[in-house]
Each structure stands twice: as C-alpha cells, then as structure tokens.
Amino acid sequence: MEDSGIGLWGVPLAILAGAIRVSTPFIFVSLGETITERSGRINLGLEGTLVFGAMTAYAVAVMTNSPWLGVLAAMATGAAFGLIHGWICKWPKVNDIAIGIAMMQFGLGLAFFLGKSFIQPAAPHLPAIPLGFWSDMPQIQAALNINVLFIIGAVLAFVLRWAFKNTRVGLILRVVGDSTDAARAMGINPDLVRLLATAVGGSLAAIGGAYLSLYYPGSWNEGISSGQGLMAVALVIFARWNPIGCFLAALLFGGAGALGPALQSVGVSQGYYLFYAAPYVLTLVIMIATSSPTRSLSGAPGALSLTK
C-alpha cells in the first residue's frame, strides 16, 4: 500500500496552509476596520458588508466570467455600505455601535435576497500563485498555493503602516481619530474624513468577502461566513490598530481555524466541537489579556467610542 499521506506532519502543515488560506478575509476586513477606527469611528456592520461583497463578487463573476470584475464590483458595494454607515453615524445621538449591528442585519438580508439565484451556478475562481513549485510533495505544493489576494493583503498591511506614519493623509486620519476638536482647529472636516475612512474600510471588507466566494471555499451560499466580519473587529483591537499586527493576528486566526479538521485527519477526533470553538476562545482570551479597565488601550484613537 503506497503511503502518500504525511502523518503527523499533516498538523503543522495544515495549520500553515490554513493560516494562509483562511486568514485572507480576516486580513482585509481588519485592515479596513483599522482605517475606519483610526479615524474615530467603529463599524460593526462589516459582517454584512463582507457577505454582501461575497455575493456581489460571485454574481458579477458568474455574469461576466471574470473574477477580477467581481472583486471590483464588490469593492464598489463595500464602499457604498461604508458611505451609508458613515453618513448615518455623523448625525448626533446616533449610536454607531447599534447602527453597525443594523447594517449587518440589513447587509445579510439583502445579500441573501439578491443572491438566491446565484447559489447554483459556478463562478470562475481567483488565480493562485504556486509558490510551492520547489517541492515534490503535493501537500506542500497545495499548502503554498497562495492566492494573489493574500499577497496583496500582506503588501497592503506594510503600505498602510508606512502611510499612517509618513503621509499627510495618514496624519489627517490620526488627528481626526484622536481628537475631533483638534482636527477642526486644524481646518479639517472630521465628518468627511470619517465618512471616507468608513467607505474605504467597507471596500476592503468586501474584498475579503469576494475572496470567500471566489477562492476559498469558492462558493456562494448563505452559510459562507462564520462571523469573520465581527471577529476581525476584535482582531483590530487585539492588534492595537497596527496594520502589521492585524496581518499577524489574522494569520494566527486562520491557523486556529484549521486546527479542528487537521487534528481529526490525524486521528484526534474527541470533542471536535471544542476545537472548532478555538478561534473564538483565542480571540476572547487575547482580548481579556490585553485590555485594562483603567488605562485606555494604548494606541486607541481618542475619539473612538469603544469603551466610553
């Protein structure tokens, strides 16, 4: 009997492969939310934006036979959702956390409604770069079959970090996020900046959704998301609003998500539900460990209404 399995090595390999595969939506959503939160606004509706982006990308890809047009369409709808969120939240007395939840429910409902006729058809997938060509083993080749979006996301994380520090736009964003009054004193319109920041954030989140439906798992149906949009918001806090931190945290998550099936494949199948809860437990533990009741979270934008 030919043994083409890789035994226990399957677990770390699966974690690595999973970290790359499963993390990509987290990367984009958390980077988008970082931009939004750096401007002082919290957008909890990204789950709805993500799913709607997934649906739009899939639908457009089916209709035009081009996955990249699907991604662009998703970016447009994500920006639209972000603009709606941003515009509504600028009015006084509107609770932006509650609006986020409402946008989430609205986005999910609209996505399921419009996406009904796209559950069956198959859409063309986004391309992947086979970075594992140096290996003979099919498992390593498959694990290192990295999607273009992952690479874009990684690059984006570094670009954002540089941009926050070194560009004028980054400075404006941070000033608005730290103090609305200081921004006004500088002649900046905080509402406009937040509006644009939320739109950009929504756009990136929608790319994360497009990845889900056009690459992994590569299908559109109503169960496509398992809370990635919401967990990404938690990731941003964990990563202290630092884009590189978001990237690393997303990788951590992806790995944790791949743990369950990987362990089952090597025979550890007791209590598999508990392994499936691993990403959520991990997020919670990290949030508890890194939060403090007295000091405001270091790096938190001053105008953010997170724990006011």
Added chain:
Amino acid sequence: MTVETSDPAISIASEKTASLRPVLEWIARRAEPIVIGLTAILIGLALFSLFILAVGKSPATLFQLMYTGGFGSWFSVQNSLSRAAPLLLTALCVALPARLGLVIIGGEGAVVLGGVAAAAIALPIVGTFPPIVVLVLMGIAAMVIGGIWIGLAGFLRHYRGVNETISSLLLAYIAIALMNQFVEGLLRDPASLNKPSTKPLPPEYMLGNIPGMDVHWGLVIGIVACIVSWILIEVTSYGFAARIAGGNVRAAQIQGLPVGRLIAGFTAIAGSFAGLAGMVEVAAVQGSANASLAAGYGYTGILVAFLARHNPLAIIPVAILLGGIDASGGLIQRRMGLPDATVLVLQGTLFIVILFCETFYGRFKIFNPDLWKRSL
C-alpha cells in the same frame, strides 16, 4: 402656573387654558417617542416598498399578505404570539444592559446554554418530582447559567475594560459550540438516533398551552418578565442607580454608586432572562435540548430591544409586531415567490431607519414640555 402679563386679553385666555396645560405638557412628553417612532416605521416601510417595486413585485400585495399572515385571522394572531414569546425574553437581554449604556448582543449564547442547563437538570429529577417542581427547577437552572454567561461579559467590561459587544458575541459562538458538544456527547440520549438530543421530557412535564389558545405559557412568562423589568428600572432605586450610571459613568462613580456591581448585576439579570427563553424552548416546544435551540431568537431580540428603545413595556408590542412580520414570511414566500430573506431586508431597513431617527429627539420644539408649561 399663571403668566405674568399686562395684556388683559392674554391673561383671560391663559386663565381658561390653565387647566389644559398639565395635560398638554403630559402629551408633549409622551408624544415624542410615539410620533417619531411611528414616522420612522412609516419611512422604513416606504423605503422597503421602493425596494419591492424595484424587484418587480407589488408592495400592496406584500403588506396585505403581511397583515393576513401576521394578524388577519385568529390562527395568524396566535402564530405571531408564538413567535413573539421567545423574543420578549431575549430582547430584555439587550434592553436591560442598554439602560446602563452597554450593548450586549450575545443573548443567543445564554439561550442555548440555558436550554442545555434546563434539560440537564431535568434528567435526574423527572419522575421523582411533580411537573411543577421540575419546571421551576429547570427555570432556575437556566436562569443561573444564562446569568453567569452574560454576567461574564459585564464583569469583563467593568473589571477588565473588554468591549462587551465583542465579548458577548464571542461568548455566543463559544456557547453554541459547547451546546453542540454536550448535546452530541455527554448528554446525548442514545435513542435520539438521527437528531442528537437530550432525553425527551415526558408530555406531562412539558409546559403546556395557555387555556383556550394555541400558544404556550412562555408568552405569559415573557410578559411578566417585561413588567418585572420595567418595575426594576423605573421604580426601584437599584434601577434608578443603573440609569444614572448609564447616563454618565464618571458622575455615578463620584456619587458613590457601585458601578461595577450594577453592571455585573444587570448583565446577570439580562442573561438570566435569555437563559429562561432557552428553558421555555426546551420545555414548551422541543421537549429536549438539541441543535435547534440556536434558532436566532437572540439576534432578533436585538432588533426588538432597539425598536422598543430599551423600554421593557414597549418590548411587548414590538415583539408581537416582529412576530407578525416573521409569521407572514412564509406566506410571502409561497404566494409571491419572494425569498425568505425578504423579511430580513424589511427588518434591517426598519432597524436602520429607527436608529437614524434617534437624531430627531429633542429637535422639534413642539415636543418640549416646557413650551406647554408657559403661554398658549
């Protein structure tokens, strides 16, 4: 209160309307939420109608079906009431902490764990105790577990500064995983072959229907819980302290109010109500704990609470309204060929519009009671 004026005509007129003033003042104060709320609902329905027109269907038919399916016959009304019953409790799980300024959206977790706790405690005592004792113990077990779960989110918020919206949601996901693990593993009834469940309650132990109606007692439990919550918030000093803390935590702490204990206490009470919803689902509907406990009642409860502006008494009609919308969903699907997500779009639209209309409170002078106190 008379008006100081030198114009005899006005003073005579003011004297005549003096008796009306307190009434008008009362109306002005109460009218604001009702007028703005109703306007918001109408705007939401109008936007939704535009959406339906854009999809090529008739909004008039849709609203007619909504009425038929939700309230058009005794059967429909009972359908709506049945669906509203769990929402009453899960909405309280959002509304009570919201008065403290906390946004808790993880009620679903408390519901499922409450259901598991209720089923678990029933296992050893069924048969040895009469039904009423078993049901009460199940309720207590569910309330304790639910209270601990959401209370944990409140505790983490005050003592560790962890954002309660995110933590309660994470706890909800973890709770669902735990529920699945218990129901399929430890507590599984071997006879529940193709649908892993706990051992079913014998029929005489189940929570029955309200006499003369096709709706289970859970509805009454929910209404009672809403009334108790209202009394807690509006009448007791504990509730008063909570509302102050909700307005301004710093001021409350300066006053010496035990903010930490208030937060922990309120979130625990909120969670206990959600847990009770899980117990009702087990005792009145399913007969056992299984994966169907995660039916989204916690999430719909969020919408009910916000629509009711976190007022426990207002939760009752709002829950019934939403139950009616849900109830008509099936009819809309069958008669108009629209997907079941249509109801979700309506709920989402209403939610957004109602939240947006918060900005209009205090803007219109006509609702200002002070206006009516003085001249007319």
Added chain:
Amino acid sequence: MTKLLSMNRRNFLQASAAGALVTAAPGLLSSRALAQTALTVGFIYVGPKDDYGYNQAHAEGAAIIKALPGITVVEEENVPETVDVQKTMESMINLDGATLLFPTSFGYFDPHMLAIAAKYPDIQFRHCGGLWQEGKNPANTGSYFGYINQGQYLNGIAAGYATKSKKIGFVAAKPIPQVLQNINAFLLGARSVDPTITCQVIFTGEWSLAVKEAEATNALVDQGADVITCHVDSPKVVVETGAGRGAFICGYHANQSPLAPEKYLTGAEWAWGNVYSDFVKKAQASEKLGNFVRGGLKDGFVKMSALGPGVSAEGRKAFEATQANMMKGGFSVFKGPLKDNKGNVVVAEGKAFAEEAIELESMDYLVEGVVGSTS
C-alpha cells in the same frame, strides 16, 4: 369519506390556483371527480432549494409532481426546526388548503410534525427519514426514506477501482446512523475491490458549513486520499475543492457532475420524484398511503449518476454487475463477519442484514478500515 370530499371542495375553492384548474382543466367532468383529483401538496425544506444537495433533491421531486394533472404544489424553504415549522404546516393547511404535507428535514418529525398531525387528523403527513412506529405514532403520519447506502456502496466500488493510494476520504456532517451507514457502505464497497483500502472520515459538526467542509477536504487530500465523497447538505464545496486538489469525486444527494466533469466518477442520488408521484397518485385515488415507506435502487427511490471518464472498463463491469444484483433485491451491504474499527464484532459470522433490516437505522459504529471516531 364525505368529510374528506367536502374539505377538498372547500379547500380548492379557497386556493385560487385550484380554482383556475376547475375552469381550465379538460376532461374533468363531474364535481365528484374534481374533488378526488385536485390536490394541494405542501413541501417544507430546511435549506435553500438550489443547494446542489439534499434540499435540491427534494425540490426536483416536487417539480416532477407539479406537472401532474390536478396537483398544486406549495413550497417553503429555509424553515428552521422550531415552532416555525409547526406554524408553516398549519399555515399551509389553513391558508393554502394543503391536504398532504412533506416536511423533508429529519428534525421536523418529533415533536413538530407529530404535534400538528394530532391536531389535524384528516391531513396526511409524510416525513423524510423519520422512524414511524405503528401504534406509537398517529395513523395520518408516516415516513419514507431510501436505502442510499446501496448507492454509497456502488460509489465505493467505483472509488476502489480509481484509487491509487488505496486511501479514500469522507467528509461527514454529524455521526448519526444515516451518515454512519453511508460511510461504512462506501468503505465496504471499496473493500470489495481491494481489502486493503482504508477510508478516513472527518466530521464537520454541522450540516452546512462551507469553510469547514473545504478545510476537511483539504485535510483528507493532504493525508493521501485520492477519492472523496461526502454526506453534508450541500456537497458543492467538497466537490469543487476535492476536484481542485486533483482527487476523484463520488457525488451524493444530487448530480454534481457539472461541477467537476473530469473527476466525477459517479454519485448516489435520490429519485424522490418516483416516491412523490406514488404518494400523490394514491392520495388522488383516495387510497391509503403507506406509513413506513422504504425502497432502494430496485424500487426507484435511489439512482446512480452516469459513470464519468475516470471509471475504468474493469470498474464499470464490476459496478454494473453489483448494481444488477441490487436490482434483484435482498442484497446485503452489511454482512458478517464484520468488526468495527475498535475491534468489536458488530455482525456475527453467517448473519446478513438485508437492505430493509431495521437494525441498520440505529447503527452507531464505524467498521474496520474506517479511520476516525464517532465522538
């Protein structure tokens, strides 16, 4: 009988579709004949109708009977297994005039369908997959299911000839008897070709969770499996992911060959159209409907997808021979001596379970050769 007739007349006057039928249908002359043949049938699905899987199979069956004369079909999808389904059933009975209901998800049976059946003794309810018991459950209810493990056995034969690594994989939702029967049948079919073949199973824990299903498929292929099948509500993700990794695919529930034409070997599909047509014709003729209806390949409850390009000539021969054998009836997929994967004997030497053996419906083990555990 009179009550049934009068209810039918009242109901189809209410339902406008049937009302149109009264004026439009040719050849239906006497009103007594109209009352007998016009029938409103309700279908309830737990998920979307076009999921390329479980619900789609039922919807395809419903579509077949829609075309029959005198039949009006009302369908509702995405109905959760809570009080919602009870209210949906009542709504179909009261507002649409349905007199025959098919709640198709397993979780609808107890307590929901039983509760409503007790309230409406004149309406017929038939449940997919439930375990109807004489005396215990009301006479206006019943259950139907197919011996799809025969289909998975045939899948296993095709897999046995196609696998080069001698490892096959199974992505399963939950370890319930219906799923365990399928896993075991898949392996036993493969082992009838080569007794050294092993099957690895990964449980996702949910009936429909796309990311977990994709991860599970990848994990199976990483461990060397080169033929994959599954038992989840919508096999679309497993099929696409597995074929994308270069594995062969055996389909389930419905025909997924359009998703992976080169890699699709064959598939075990439901043929609910036959089952529903049979029920509906009996109902229209006012005959008694069966309460415990089961059938396999022979009875047309289950069918196999056409064999794909990956099946060798040898494999095709073995496949067709076994299929012919099953068509005669009495074929035992599970026969002794059979051990489970922990070493216990589960079927003694000389004993054989024919397809209709009731013991199979409470299976709780994985046979020797299956790598994985049920909890």
